[in-house]
Amino acid sequence: MPHDHHDHLSPSGHPFRADDDVPLSYWQTMEIAVRELLIAKGVTTAREIASQIEAMDARSPANGAAVVARMWSDPAFCAQMRVDASAATREMGFDVGPMKLIAVENTADLHNVIVCTLCSCYPRNLLGLPPDWYKSRAYRSRTVREPRRVLAEFGVTLPDGVEIRVHDSTADMRYIVIPARPAGTENWSEDALAALVTRDSMIGTGLPKSPEGG
């Protein structure tokens, strides 16, 4: 019979993904009910909710990359970041809100990596929404226990002489990793430097791109 495994593959060769046409969960129903009530009672408007979602979606790792590039280029800004990273980034237009920001800097013998074991605290004002893996139990439980194996799975293998420092974002602080500035980028503009800074390099699970385009 023709009912073999090919029936489950799309023309591009990938498995078809089941539609998520399942009933709403209790909390999804609750969220819709509360949202509709807030609009019906004039507490908020559909427009306000939509613009808040747009504002959340507009934040991207480009914000964090601009901060990193400026730290690499501007010693006065760098000094300010070390004293009060919340204020320094707020001046650039990236408000961390009621939380506080700490920038942790990678050096030749120190590599920082960020995790939130209790939930999914993430510097959203600088990096946008967290990737799904950041919120997974595997990443959250393994990063504090075997960070070198986790980093190796991301393609980052560090020599034994480099200390790994894991930052568990347990309370009111938010963290951004400042990767070390790649060699061979002297006299580069801030915009050119920012293009080397990846999201994962600011979480600590990656390194900046190589200036040769690697």
Next chain:
Amino acid sequence: MVERVRVRSDMPPGHIRTPAYLRGKTGLIERRLGPFPNPEQLAYRQPATPLALLRVRFTMAEIWGAAAETPTDTLEAEIYAHWLEPA
């Protein structure tokens, strides 16, 4: 002036921001922050006491003992003052 502290090894119910894997472990104060309202009260809409928040640095050897992946690697976490005792 580096101060050595131990995380209380209690397991109370409620909204606790002190990770279980750090309870009973000893570390060094990296920096002092806050005050911030106590999240254990905030979570239940009770008036929240302002508390100092301390970043404490632990070695992987202290946290995981012989099972540590690299004993000299470190971990830092924010712990509220009422969870710390002198060590």
